[in-house]
Amino acid sequence: MSILDKVRRWIDGDSSELVLEEAARDAQVKPRSQAEEFIVKIAREVESVMQKEIISLPQGTTIIPSEYIIFLSTDDDKEWQGVKRKGLEQGLYHILAERAKELAGKKKLETKSFVIELRIDGTLDKGGVRVQHSWEDSASNKTGVLVRPKALPDLPPVANQAPATVPNTARNTPQPAVAAPVSNIRQAEPIPAEDREEMTHVKSRMTELYRLEIWRGGVRQNVIPVFQMEVVVGRGSRSKPVDIPLAGDVEISRRHLTLVTDGKGGFWAVNEGKNPAAINNQDLPAGQRIAVTPGVPLTVCSYTLRILTI
Numbered sequence: 001m002s003i004l005d006k007v008r009r010w011i012d013g014d015s016s017e018l019v020l021e022e023a024a025r026d027a028q029v030k031p032r033s034q035a036e037e038f039i040v041k042i043a044r045e046v047e048s049v050m051q052k053e054i055i056s057l058p059q060g061t062t063i064i065p066s067e068y069i070i071f072l073s074t075d076d077d078k079e080w081q082g083v084k085r086k087g088l089e090q091g092l093y094h095i096l097a098e099r100a101k102e103l104a105g106k107k108k109l110e111t112k113s114f115v116i117e118l119r120i121d122g123t124l125d126k127g128g129v130r131v132q133h134s135w136e137d138s139a140s141n142k143t144g145v146l147v148r149p150k151a152l153p154d155l156p157p158v159a160n161q162a163p164a165t166v167p168n169t170a171r172n173t174p175q176p177a178v179a180a181p182v183s184n185i186r187q188a189e190p191i192p193a194e195d196r197e198e199m200t201h202v203k204s205r206m207t208e209l210y211r212l213e214i215w216r217g218g219v220r221q222n223v224i225p226v227f228q229m230e231v232v233v234g235r236g237s238r239s240k241p242v243d244i245p246l247a248g249d250v251e252i253s254r255r256h257l258t259l260v261t262d263g264k265g266g267f268w269a270v271n272e273g274k275n276p277a278a279i280n281n282q283d284l285p286a287g288q289r290i291a292v293t294p295g296v297p298l299t300v301c302s303y304t305l306r307i308l309t310i
Contacts, residue, residue: 038127039088042070043095045131047103050096053133054103062104064111065133067247068096071121073128085118092116117247119221134248209261210294211308212244223308226259233257233300234273251275251301259307260289267292267307275301 046068054064070092072080080088093116101109121130206227214222224244231243234256246252256273269292271277271284278299284290292298294307 039091042092042129045129046096047099049131049133050103060107061110062107064100065135066111067115067134069117069119069132071119071130073124073126074120074122075126077120089116121219208310209263210310213306213308215304216302230258230260246303249302257300
């Protein structure tokens with residue numbers, strides 16, 4: 001019995017006594033390790049979201065959300081790195097793909113692919129998991145243009161910055177714990193059919209110009225180091241890739257915002273999106289290059305970005 005089969009059985013709630021009884025007979029199944037327990041916990045959380053959101057359509061087909069953002073605690077994120085993290089992503093991807101087919105039953109499952117993204121939530125305790133779903137089709141060529149209120153989410157104050165540049169609500173509102181930088185992972189890739197030997201490429205070390213802090217819903221999602229003079233932020237797609245993807249919001253255009261720096265402390269933003277982007281609650285005019293002060297909240301639909309100098 002493979003690890004995927006074991007995890008699927010544990011998600012179904014098979015008792016540990018039954019699993020151990022079979023293990024005694026064939027010596028192939030062992031009790032769950034701590035890592036396997038963690039995978040089962042995540043898979044159950046995602047499956048719970050699937051079951052709540054599944055929609056049966058009149059034409060006899062079924063759809064479920066195509067994107068799942070899995071938030072881990074800071075401690076768990078540190079433990080699941082490198083090969084171990086890739087194994088977690090691949091395991092979850094294959095388990096949940098099979099689970100979706102089972103939930104659809106005899107009806108045809110219209111959702112053809114899934115996106116699994118791991119992020120940090122500094123408010124979670126070790127072992128805690130939070131799942132956020134999205135109905136967004138990341139390969140879609142359309143941007144949903146919807147009415148949006150102008151209010152910005154709360155942000156903590158910026159060190160060494162004049163008080164006038166940060167709203168009062170940002171200084172007075174308690175903030176969640178700050179998480180360490182982590183790389184976003186868009187989708188688990190299938191294991192290659194065979195190993196291929198490749199030459200090692202030696203590249204010159206790039207200089208970090210600044211960091212981009214990303215917030216959503218009052219929680220800091222990520223801190224991304226930036227090495228390029230110009231980066232594009234948006235939902236992204238196969239035809240229009242971006243440097244920094246913002247997933248889970250259909251109001252964000254595939255290419256929504258371009259951030260430019262001169263490498264000497266000057267920063268500018270160009271709004272390319274169909275929906276507004278704003279600096280300190282002031283809308284950015286489309287297509288114009290506007291100066292941005294580091295640390296000032298820069299809003300892109302449901303996300304808030306801040307440039308952090310180093």
